[in-house]
Amino acid sequence: xxxxxxxxxxxxxxxxxxxxxxxxxxxxxxxxxxxxxxxxxxxxxxxxxxxxxxxxxxxxxxxxxxxxxxxxxxxxxxxxxxxxxxxxxxxxxxxxxxxxxxxxxxxxxxxxxxxxxxxxxxxxxxxxxxxxxxxxxxxxxxxxxxxxxxxxxxxxxxxxxxxxxxxxxxxxxxxxxxxxxxxxxxxxxxxxxxxxxxxxxxxxxxxxxxxxxxxxxxxxxxxxxxxxxxxxxxxxxxxxxxxxxxxxxxxxxxxxxxxxxxxxxxxxxxxxxxxxxxxxxxxxxxxxxxxxxxxxxxxxxxxxxxxxxxxxxxxxxxxxxxxxxxxxxxxxxxxxxxxxxxxxxxxxxxxxxxxxxxxxxxxxxxxxxxxxxxxxxxxxxxxxxxxxxxxxxxxxxxxxxxxxxxxx
Numbered sequence: 001x002x003x004x005x006x007x008x009x010x011x012x013x014x015x016x017x018x019x020x021x022x023x024x025x026x027x028x029x030x031x032x033x034x035x036x037x038x039x040x041x042x043x044x045x046x047x048x049x050x051x052x053x054x055x056x057x058x059x060x061x062x063x064x065x066x067x068x069x070x071x072x073x074x075x076x077x078x079x080x081x082x083x084x085x086x087x088x089x090x091x092x093x094x095x096x097x098x099x100x101x102x103x104x105x106x107x108x109x110x111x112x113x114x115x116x117x118x119x120x121x122x123x124x125x126x127x128x129x130x131x132x133x134x135x136x137x138x139x140x141x142x143x144x145x146x147x148x149x150x151x152x153x154x155x156x157x158x159x160x161x162x163x164x165x166x167x168x169x170x171x172x173x174x175x176x177x178x179x180x181x182x183x184x185x186x187x188x189x190x191x192x193x194x195x196x197x198x199x200x201x202x203x204x205x206x207x208x209x210x211x212x213x214x215x216x217x218x219x220x221x222x223x224x225x226x227x228x229x230x231x232x233x234x235x236x237x238x239x240x241x242x243x244x245x246x247x248x249x250x251x252x253x254x255x256x257x258x259x260x261x262x263x264x265x266x267x268x269x270x271x272x273x274x275x276x277x278x279x280x281x282x283x284x285x286x287x288x289x290x291x292x293x294x295x296x297x298x299x300x301x302x303x304x305x306x307x308x309x310x311x312x313x314x315x316x317x318x319x320x321x322x323x324x325x326x327x328x329x330x331x332x333x334x335x336x337x338x339x340x341x342x343x344x345x346x347x348x349x350x351x352x353x354x355x356x357x358x359x360x361x362x363x364x365x366x367x368x369x370x371x372x373x374x375x376x377x378x379x380x381x382x383x384x385x386x387x388x389x390x391x392x393x394x395x396x397x398x399x400x401x402x403x404x405x406x407x408x
Contacts, residue, residue, distance in 0.1 A: 008189065009127035013136060015180075015187050016123050017143035019083055022177040023113050024147015026090045027055050029173050030106075032155040032260075033166040037102070040166070047099050049367065051106055052243065058110030059117070059356035066115040067349025075119045075126070076188045082116025083181030085109070091174025094167040109174075118349035124333060126190070131282055137329035138278035142271045145325060149267030152260050218347045223398055227334055230291065230393040231355030234331060237383035238324055240362030241302060242266060245317075248376045252309055262317055266305075269318045270325025277326025278333075285399075287330050292394025298323040299387035306380030327390075334397070362386075 030037075034048055043051075070078035089108035096102035124136040159169045218224050242263065249259035281290050301323060304316035335347035362383070369379040 009136075011187060012123055012127050012189070013140055015184050016120055016140045018180045019079060019116060019184055020120060020140060020143030021147040022083070022173075022180045023086065023117060024144045025151060025173050026086055026109055026113065026147075026177060028148050029151045029155055029169060032151055033160075033169060036166045041096065041099055041102060043099050043102075047103075049363070051099075051103060052363065053360050054103060054107045055110035055113060056239075056356040056359040058107055059114040060353050060360065062111055062114035063118045063349035063352045063356065065349070067118045067347070069115070070119040070122065074190050075122050076185070076190055078119050079116045079188070080181060080185045082112045082114070082119075083177065083184055085112025085115065087112070087174050087176075087178035087181055089174075090177055091171050094170035094174070096167075118352050120348075122348060131285075135275070135278045135282050137333045138274040138326075141329050141332065142274050145267055145270045145274065149264050149271075152264040218350050221347075224335065224347055224350060226393055226396050227331065227351045228354030230331055230390055230397070231351050232358035232361075233386050233389045233393065234295075234324065234327065234358070235355040236358030236362035236365070237302060237386040238362070239359040240366040240379070240383050240386075241306065241320075243363040244366050244370065244376065244379070245305070248306060248380075249313075251376070254309065262314060265314065265317045266321035266324075269321035270328070273322040273326035274329050278329050281330050287334065288394055288397050288399055290330055290394075291327060291397065292391045294323045294327040295387060295390035295394060298327070299384045299391075302387055303380060303384040306376060306383070 037043060086109050089105045093105045096105060128136045155169055163169055163172055245263045246259045281287055298320055301316050301320035305320050335351055366379040370376055
């Protein structure tokens with residue numbers, strides 16, 4: 001039985017990767033089509049900003065309920081429900097005839113994203129030992145990173161010429177999401193309870209945890225509150241920069257194609273670091289030094305990304321992507337170690353509320369400082385400072401993996 005479980009965990013990683021890829025594509029396919037959407041739906045810039053904010057808004061509202069639902073009914077069913085909502089309403093965006101309909105379908109697509117996403121870290125807690133948490137998370141979350149980066153290339157170069165309209169792009173991506181949800185329900189499994197017990201040295205069933213008990217356990221854990229703050233300051237400057245970097249670069253007379261390619265480099269170089277840095281973390285058995293060290297360097301790299309051109313710009317963008325890409329899976333793996341796999345979905349949802357609140361605040365802050373000052377200088381300085389706050393958070397966190405192993 002243990003051999004079968006060991007091999008099947010990589011099937012779980014593969015199908016989780018597909019779901020994360022679909023989530024990234026569903027979210028970021030909007031950005032390359034903003035001009036066409038503004039023209040066809042008579043949208044204003046403020047309305048475009050609201051559309052972009054709807055996915056993080058749905059995550060803030062639904063992350064914790066999604067985690068609680070999964071702790072009660074299991075990851076398999078919860079991710080399926082999220083995938084179906086994401087696919088159906090992502091597809092229905094292609095039928096939008098005005099701003100309100102696009103906003104409604106985008107929010108409901110984001111609701112599916114919000115139900116599924118916080119439960120992805122739980123797969124590592126169910127199927128992997130504590131020593132492999134960070135690496136497994138890194139493998140899985142490259143799906144999200146590819147999904148974030150690919151639309152900037154795939155939508156204008158392939159999908160729009162192929163399907164002929166933004167409506168067709170939304171429908172195509174929605175259909176692929178539904179297909180991935182079907183693959184998930186066919187192949188996904190809840191890990192046998194006997195196997196879970198060997199990881200936690202516990203006979204407690206993994207499913208069937210009361211909502212109140214999971215939430216109470218998470219809220220009373222001080223380390224979880226620090227993780228919430230950490231994810232806020234990880235995502236706020238990251239999304240703020242990504243949301244406006246192309247516009248910033250075009251304001252420096254960089255052509256749109258080069259500006260878009262440069263922006264996508266941040267996401268592309270998050271991918272190799274999602275493997276490399278978690279491996280180093282796993283081998284050393286440490287996470288704190290990576291969190292504060294990566295944050296320290298990332299703040300500097302972000303500043304130079306927003307203030308330079310030419311080779312320094314490319315080097316800074318690549319370095320920034322590499323640094324934050326390596327930090328993300330380490331942070332996302334920590335709820336499992338902090339509260340244990342039994343409550344990890346609720347903990348993941350709670351942590352991501354902080355992160356995606358940051359994803360809402362970051363773009364708002366950058367846009368406000370740009371509008372008030374007429375330049376991006378203050379916005380870039382603010383994003384760099386926000387990034388450096390995670391240096392403090394890194395020092396405040398406690399190493400959890402060794403404690404868990406000692407209890408196993």
